Structures are given as C-alpha cells and as structure tokens.
Amino acid sequence: MAAMIPRNKIRAIALYFASQKGAPGQSANPKLVAAGRKLFMGGKIADHLPACMACHGATGRGLLPWFPRLAGQHQAYVIAQLQAFKDKTRTNDPHAIMRTVAGKLSTAQMTALAAYVHTL
Incomplete structure (x- = not known):
C-alpha cells in the first residue's frame, strides 16, 4: 500500500x-514491570548488560537519530524486535549495538x- x-x-x-502523542499502556503484571524497570534503569552488571536508559533515555523517549523511542511501544512488538536483533535478522543497528545487547537477553528479560x- 505504501508503494502507491x-x-x-x-x-x-x-x-x-x-506529531501524535504516545500514551502509556498498562500491564496486568506489576512484578514483571518492576523486573523490566530494574533492567531498563540499571542493566545487569554481572552479565555485562548495559542499562537501556543509557541510550534510549530514562523516560524511554529515545535519543534521535540513533536511539529510537521505546516508551509506549506494544509489548509484542518490543519482544519481536529484541528477538530479531538477537537472531541477527534485524541488522539496522550501528556497530551492532542492539545485536550485542539483545544477544545477552533471556526470553524472560525481553x-x-x-x-x-509499554507502561512508559
């Protein structure tokens, strides 16, 4: 359709x-959100996993043009993109930054x- x-x-x-305003979503699992917040804000030093906020900002609004907005993205979309980076089927990340980071993430962490x- 876009080709037309x-x-x-x-x-x-x-x-x-x-120009559209994003709206934070809601999660049915506060423990899962808390675990995600911990990774997003602090990473996991023992696994050499950097904090997501280092590139995407503390609010998840991104640091364009290199680090896109994550705030409010649908959960299934985020998981699919992280998995694609991990599988190296998505390769549009400069210097393989996301492929390296996602390669260290477990399915539970994703x-x-x-x-x-999603809640940002």
Missing part, C-alpha cells in the same frame, strides 16, 4: 505520525523489558 503513496505525500504523512517500556 506519491513521494511528495510521504513527508506529510511522516510528520503527522511523528518479556520484562517489553512490559516495562
């Missing part, structure tokens, strides 16, 4: 979506991080 959009309209569409960023 005239090039001169793409910028207007992108600006429209960029799930916790996704639950947390």
Whole structure:
C-alpha cells in the first residue's frame, strides 16, 4: 500500500505520525514491570548488560537519530524486535549495538523489558 503513496505525500504523512502523542499502556503484571524497570534503569552488571536508559533515555523517549523511542511501544512488538536483533535478522543497528545487547537477553528479560517500556 505504501508503494502507491506519491513521494511528495510521504513527508506529510511522516510528520503527522511523528506529531501524535504516545500514551502509556498498562500491564496486568506489576512484578514483571518492576523486573523490566530494574533492567531498563540499571542493566545487569554481572552479565555485562548495559542499562537501556543509557541510550534510549530514562523516560524511554529515545535519543534521535540513533536511539529510537521505546516508551509506549506494544509489548509484542518490543519482544519481536529484541528477538530479531538477537537472531541477527534485524541488522539496522550501528556497530551492532542492539545485536550485542539483545544477544545477552533471556526470553524472560525481553518479556520484562517489553512490559516495562509499554507502561512508559
């Protein structure tokens, strides 16, 4: 469908979506959110896992152009992207930063991080 959009309209569409306000989601599992917050804010030193906030900001709003917004993203989307980085099927990360980080995450950690960023 996007291929049918005239090039001169793409910028207007992108600006429209960029101007939309994100809304935090809610999670049914506060313990999972707390575990995700701990990883997001502090990483896990023993596993050489950096804090997500170091690149994506403490509020998850991102540090563009290199580190995108995570705040409010749907849990399933976040898990899928982390898994794609881990599997190296997503490779658009400069210097393989996310492939390296995601490669250290367990499925449980991905799930916790996704639950947390959804609430931001």
